[in-house]
Amino acid sequence: MFNKISIAAFSAFLLSGVNMVNAYSYRTWVDRPACMESMTQFENYYRNDCPHFKDNDERYQFQTVYFNYGTDEFATRAQVICSYLDTYNYNKRVLFNQEVADSLCAHIVEQAGDNVTEG
Incomplete structure (x- = not known):
């Protein structure tokens, strides 16, 4: 859908606030603490409105x-994050705590594979 340059530009635009993932060139950088901060901040959305x-x-x-x-x-x-909630089969009413956030962020790192550097 996007070429590599537009993917990087699109990602930079999306994540100009609290960075969960920044894409640049051919690599993805996962900032795990910021990832967890983002999930905690938006926990009610994730828990209540995930498709x-x-x-x-x-x-x-x-x-x-x-x-x-x-x-x-x-x-x-x-x-x-909703995709990982579904992957882990979490009930959306479950208490969204630091342990849940950490395991989801670890899974993001794992899924990104060779194209990721964990921050």
């Missing part, structure tokens, strides 16, 4: 969801 994603649907893989969801920074971040 239900289909398992193993390529439309909901990390890169696709993160880069192609839309132009709204908040919604894009929320979609990323």
